[in-house]
Amino acid sequence: NVVGLDVQSGVERPLTNRQWGHVLGLEWLDDSVGMIISAKIRGTAPNHHLHYLDTSTGEDRQITSDDHDYFGKPTLSRQTKALKSRATRLVTIRRQIQTSFWFNTRENPDEFESYSTQVMQDGYDGMGLLDDGKVLYSSRLEDDENIWMADLKGMKWKLTNNRESNRDPVITPDGRSIIFSSSLSGNPRIHRIDIDGKNQRTLTSGRLDK
Numbered sequence: 001n002v003v004g005l006d007v008q009s010g011v012e013r014p015l016t017n018r019q020w021g022h023v024l025g026l027e028w029l030d031d032s033v034g035m036i037i038s039a040k041i042r043g044t045a046p047n048h049h050l051h052y053l054d055t056s057t058g059e060d061r062q063i064t065s066d067d068h069d070y071f072g073k074p075t076l077s078r079q080t081k082a083l084k085s086r087a088t089r090l091v092t093i094r095r096q097i098q099t100s101f102w103f104n105t106r107e108n109p110d111e112f113e114s115y116s117t118q119v120m121q122d123g124y125d126g127m128g129l130l131d132d133g134k135v136l137y138s139s140r141l142e143d144d145e146n147i148w149m150a151d152l153k154g155m156k157w158k159l160t161n162n163r164e165s166n167r168d169p170v171i172t173p174d175g176r177s178i179i180f181s182s183s184l185s186g187n188p189r190i191h192r193i194d195i196d197g198k199n200q201r202t203l204t205s206g207r208l209d210k
Helices: none
Strands: 003-005 012-014 020-028 034-041 049-054 060-062 100-103 113-116 127-129 135-139 146-150 156-158 166-171 177-182 189-194
Touching (some): 100 127, 100 135, 135 166, 146 166
Antiparallel strands (some): 003 012, 034 049, 049 060, 100 113, 127 135, 135 146, 146 156, 166 177
């Protein structure tokens, strides 16, 4: 969380109503009420964004919304009195990352081909290659993490449409089903779904099955 400390009394208090997954840095505005933070919202995509935080209310507003990772500590320009009429300028670091899958074939084991999904950290939580060349992978292309499939022509489609986390996909030996971990019911459990994205069912009932 983002916490304020009264230097005279030593009392701490939360400055934001939101639970953050990771806060990289913050910068106070000149009014000592607002601040700019670089942070990742808990349970969302792995990239960080810039947010404006009103510490008097605890409410925040996201400033950036693209697919890039705003990975640097935000820094504001400190203007002299002569320049106070101009807008405050902000500088930070934007990291541009995209996933590329590299693979070879049985016919040419020393030659590698690549396929890019154009999305940051696709496949980070599991991927696989089907015999027909399709790529199976986890993706946070949308707010939740789901299992996707893509062919080498650039076409891709979503196999699961679940809330929260769906990861670590594995193709069954017969090539007809996919086994993966899903927190659809709250706790991570092992699920099975047909290769066409139909007939999802839960296989385990543990508290932390991955």
